[in-house]
Amino acid sequence: MSKIIKVNIKDNPYNIYIGTEILNNIDKFHKEYFNHRSKIVIYDKILKNSVYFKKLIEKLGKNINIISIDSGEKSKSQKSLYKLYNSLFSNNVDRNSVIYAFGGGVIGDLAGFAAATYMRGIDYVQVPTTLLSQIDSSVGGKTAINSSFGKNLIGAFYQPKLVLIDINTLDSLPKTQMISGYAEMIKYGLINNKKFFSWLEINGKNIIKKNKKDLEKAIYICCKSKADIVKKDEKEKGQRALLNLGHTFGHAFERLANFRSFSHGEAVSVGMILAFKFSYESNLCKKDDLNKVHNHFNAIKLPSKISHLFKDSVKAEDIINSMKLDKKTINSEIKLILVKGIGDAFISAKINEKKLNVFLKNNGFS
Ligand SMILES: NC(=O)c1ccc[n+]([C@@H]2O[C@H](COP(=O)([O-])OP(=O)(O)OC[C@H]3O[C@@H](n4cnc5c(N)ncnc54)[C@H](O)[C@@H]3O)[C@@H](O)[C@H]2O)c1
Incomplete structure (x- = not known):
């Protein structure tokens, strides 16, 4: 049994399937959606000996090219992307083929961008x-690689034809990594779903412990929420930017750490706490809400301070310069996703740089 979500984007609709029997039935999905078209599996090397990878390959059967990614x-670099293009060319992959991206966000973003650009898509x-x-x-078709100038700066909006989520792969x-992913899960509660945040306050620990029933429910809620947002704003002209709560800070941390040392989720986690604190200090959000969020992050052991990410001190000025490379920044004017409370996020007007500098210095930056 699987749950289905329809992502009703006008020109690119597709389905998300969520369940525990997805890989066992992947041959049927392929037949139904792509018939006899040839397959390319682009996968994370770490999964090579996993039962799920073996299942995927066994089920997809003949006419299959397999490409591993570190x-x-x-x-998520130009070097890996070009290596991937070369593998696709030397395996005679044509426009009628279908790429399966098997791995985490790194593989999905890289393989998705390769799919968007290889032979024009x-x-x-x-x-x-x-x-x-x-x-x-x-979900949502954002594909990208990083550049030395910042995170995800080279990319495309390019929707998948299908999303197949098998919870057993977790x-x-x-x-x-469960905790890192959980940071993005809380985000859905914090931006527009207070009820989900309250549910996570009770059930969050079960998610980390991989309780399948709770995982399935939470994954469904998150994917549904993202599908609803993406349907209304595929190219991030407005509301979709709310999904970036904590990310303007987080991406700046990741860039300063040269995309090493800590995970994306950990960077976003500290970023979300900063967004809540900044909102509280700007009299936008109640102390009670900030405390609730802080307490839940602590209960799950999500990082909440910059010292949790960097051993050495980080200059406020460096963070601000990095934040200026964020895609929401236009004419060097920084904008943030701020909150009026739990479940009530909005896109700010231009942030006063001096105020941001003082704020960062009061929160562990030098
Ligand atoms: N496109 C989007 O809309 C979007 C949204 C959020 C994040 N992202 C991107 O996603 C990336 C982060 O994704 P991620 O956290 O999945 O990172 P990831 O792909 O690096 O995976 C995290 C780690 O888990 C390992 N791994 C993957 N699957 C595993 C499994 N089943 N068992 C054991 N280990 C496994 C990986 O090798 C890696 O070490 C970032 O690059 C971020 O920018 C993109």
Whole structure:
């Protein structure tokens, strides 16, 4: 049994399937959606010996090209992308082929961007294997690689033809990665779903412990929320930017750490706390809400301070310069996703840089 969400984007509608029997039936999905078209599996090397990867390959059967990608954020690079294009060319992959992206957000973003650009675009399927990718990056068609100038700065909006979420693939995911994905899960509660945040306050620990029933429910809620937002604003002209709560800070941290040392979810986690604190200090949000969020982050052991990410001190000025490379920044004017409370996020007007500088210095930056 699987749950289905329809992503009703006008010109690019597709379905998300969520369940525990997805990989066992992937041959049927392929037949139904793509018939006899040839398949390319682009996968995270870490999964090579996993039962799920073996299942995927066994089920997809004949006419299949397999391309492995090194694990980690460093693979979202021009070098990996060109290596991937070369593998596609040397395997004679044509426009009628279908790419299966099997891995976390790194594989999904890289394979998705390759699919968007290889021969001006070929079809691809997201088969996410991390909590973060199952609730966020596999849905919505944002594909990208990083540049030395910043995170996800080279990319395309290119929707998958199908998203296949098999919760069992999380069985091998380390706890640190569950916690990292959980940061993006809380985000859905914080931006527009207070009821979900309250549910997570009670059930969050079960999610980290991989309780399948709770996972399925939470993954469904997150994907539905993202599908609803993306349907209204595919190209992030407005409301979709709310999904970036904590990300303007987080992406700046990731860039300053050269995309190493800590995970995306951890960076976003500290970023969300800063967004709540900044909102509170700007008299936008109540102390009670800030405390609730803080307490829940502590209960789940999500990082909430900059010292949790960097050993050495980080200059406020460096963070601000990095934030200026964010895609929401126009004419060097920084904008943030701020909150009026839990479940009530909005896109700010231009942020006063001096105020931001003082704020950062009061929150552990030098
Ligand atoms: N496109 C979007 O809309 C969007 C949204 C949010 C985040 N992102 C991007 O997603 C990326 C982060 O995604 P992520 O957290 O999945 O990172 P990731 O792909 O690097 O995966 C995290 C780690 O888990 C390992 N892994 C993957 N599946 C596993 C499994 N089943 N068992 C054991 N280990 C496994 C990976 O090798 C890696 O070490 C970032 O690059 C971020 O920018 C994109």
